[in-house]
Amino acid sequence: MTAATATTAETFRPALHYAARNTWLNDPNGLIFHDGVYHLYYQNNPLDNVWGNMSWGHATSPDLLTWTEHPVAITCDDEEDIFSGSIVFDRDNTSGFGTDSAPPLVAIYTSAFKPGSAHHGVQAQSLAYSLDGGYTWTKHAANPVLNRGSAEFRDPKVLRYDGGAGSYWVMVAVEATDFQVVLYKSKDLKDWELLSTFGPANATGGVWECPDLFPLPVDGDPNDLQWVLTVNLNPGGPNSGSAGQYFVGDFDGTTFSSATTVTDGLQDPDRLGEYLWLDWGRDYYAAVSFSEAPDNRRLMIGWMNNWQYANEIPTSPWRSTMSMVREVSLQSMDGSWRLVQQVAGDPAPLAEQTPSFTLAAVEISDGHHVLDGAAGSVQRIELALTPGTAEECGLIVRGDGAQGTRIGIRPADDRIVVDRRESGQTDFHGSFASVDTAPIRTTDGTYELTVYVDRCSVEVFAQGGQVTLTELIFPAATSTAVSLYAVGGTATINNLSVTQYA
Template identity: 80%
Template sequence: MPAAPATTADTFRPALHYAARNTWLNDPNGLIFHGGVYHLYYQNNPLDNVWGNMSWGHATSTDLLTWTEHPVAIACDEEEDIFSGSIVFDRNNTSGFGTDSAPPLVAIYTSSFKPGTKLEGIQAQSLAYSRDGGYTWTKHSDNPVLNRNSAEFRDPKVIRYDGDAGSYWVMVAVEAKDFQVVLYKSDDLRNWELLSTFGPANATGGPWECPDLFPLPVNGDPENLKWVLTVNLNPGGPNKGSAGQYFVGDFDGAIFTSETTVTEGVDHQGRLSEYQWLDWGRDYYAAVSFSDAPENRRLMIGWMNNWDYANQIPTSPWRSPMTLARELSLHANGGDLRLVQKPVGDWAAAADPTKSFSLNETVISGLQVLDGAAGAVQRIHVTFTPGSAEEFGLVVRGDGMQGTRIGIRPADGSLIVDRRSSGLTDFHECFPSLDTAPIRATEGSYHLTIYLDRCSVEVFAEGGKVTMTELIFPAAASTDLAVYTVGGTATINSLQVDQHV
């Protein structure tokens, strides 16, 4: 069902982000555009609002902002929990689960076998299929289809490879505690052959999870394709806890070769700032991309939470939202290959044009609350030029003095999100935090786009090359927007605030 309006009992329910009606969710699974609809499946506890009873929940959208919740798609049972995975449209009915005239959707998921079962303690890959466009599912009678007799083999993302090596399905999954991505091929989704492995490399501070593999044109040039491998890890992120990293390189149909590996092997925690992160914030995890998105766009959604405190965040009866969908592109600047992420969705249709606020070419000093700019759900565009201040930025969801500080420290090239005074923070010792990301000025100025919702901020800097996603839990009355400096002045070149309807 669409996100409900906030009430006294549900102050934090998001307006722009998906959250289940009254249950727990975590990793997005099986993202696919099919039949003119975006399908979002996800790890779901249909019986409670903490982790457990893992099944696949289901929601759909036509605009990536408004979501309709559906009944549980693939449920756990006495044999297995249904862990993360992906969905493909089997156009040529290679699996035989449909017909040539009515090909099926096929889900490839991790079976986590329960105590007392034949495969107790094993994680292996299984199939389910849908013949009605993704609303009802039948588990394959011969599951699992790929078993390495491993307790940590999970999270299959399956893609269709068509290249010089042939045409076939490719699965990327993980041996989580080996910090290794494993790649397999199949002609029919039922029988799998090992291709290669990748890793350990770069960040290895926690088990690897939820990989993805996809091609992107460099600077929009279709003749210059690179492949991007994403892999999440928990813990081991740049600001502690859960996070996602990415590698850029080539894939020849069998082997992924990274051009952006900084360190190989394990235990390089002192070099986290050198790695390429999908997001530098505390609350962007398990991100995967949609299959078959229109116009070959690469659209990605992450889970907006952190395993450090995921089960304790103060929301009820639901717990955990998803991030906004983001479109990914790949840009080269010299030898530097970087992902650029930009939110998708029709913000203009979601905004109230009568409640916008703007400010131009204004020198700021100290803390100044902006009259007429208050709001709980906003999109903010702001450009700053440094002056003498050692730090400058915005305070969002404030009460006149305290709030969430989003700032820039030009001397050390840092973007910060400080949520130590953001509202409710005492539900877990790891939640109050001051998190940082590297940021560079563009022609002497800094531009930020911020999406503010009732329990979150998503910050896009350097045109989307740097992002920070953080949960916050402010009081309902804390809606002030302020500008601030520390130790001097700065200039706001432009500030545009759009309010959600």
């Protein structure tokens, strides 16, 4: 299908995902829950719908589903672009930007200094503070506060460490082209001392960006905590282009030690599939977590795009969206650990309380089987299937005849696959049409999928969230059919339900 397909750019505006009204966005920044509100800041070009003029856009939500866009929070100027970073609630006013009775929010961001600046060519870490709950910001007069003289030092994620080594702020940032995470500590967010470095390790096929570091209980046991270090890279993902990886291990207040490193140093291309990936799809990048999330939940959101084609996706005047917010947990598996991800917000208020379509105990044969009554453009599909003799079997969503986005299982290969070669508009960039796969393990011969379909995306959560794949798609507005398919044999649909959201 070509760009001549009868769609308009607004056809693709998502219902379940955040997109700016009429500008460009990329990496999520400064994620924080404060005074009962989730704040999403993000890399934003306030003047256009392609990358440039990097500033921090801003949106808020009471429920992680409905978002309100606000004026640009921290703007670029003649001296600097405002690259990625994080926000902390400085409740003890360690920075001195607020008062004991009115502590500030403090943003820690990368200043990418421009020609004419005294720091031209350098990326260094700077501060801004807010005294009104995150809606207006003042840049610190003594910026930058941490300067290594590097052109590739960026993306600070700051957390509060309280442990055996003491109590202080920890900054996790990257030396991007060295494939290295650098850790610093500070008492006041202004003066920083180097703690340690981590890397290179595992995937190093592209620059390292947007790290995060946090503890999680294993299998929900608060007495068994492991630390998770995430780091995104571009390119070098498991299915090409941008992606995010993670490591599990220990952080003692000084050093992160990984227990899941497969290759120290530069990656072994033949072992790419052995690394731990946040998402195996093409369109989940720069994922980081919220600070101060209630009930100690670890909530993450990623940029739903890929630098291979990000500036050319066929939407206007807006371009790019965020993923749905995910709650992540840590599960023991085969003597190691894996992140498990589930959608964090409950879309039920957007839909009927009961599925609009259900199916149970049906065998399908070789071919393509349209489900009458299941069509939709914004929906959740839950499916459990048992392959029989089929070489591949699964779903086709946002379909039109035999075309659409295929989400299937290849049991002989222990793979899940998302095929978007016939998903709608694909010819805007040569690398967009793709067949993306991930390893998947059966549970007693059965595979379970939860698929969130939106107007320009699918997010697939397999086997209870053990495996995820996130993919952009650009189908015609009239392509709404849901189908089952099998290739080369039979499969049994144990149960299927479809819930419509719009």
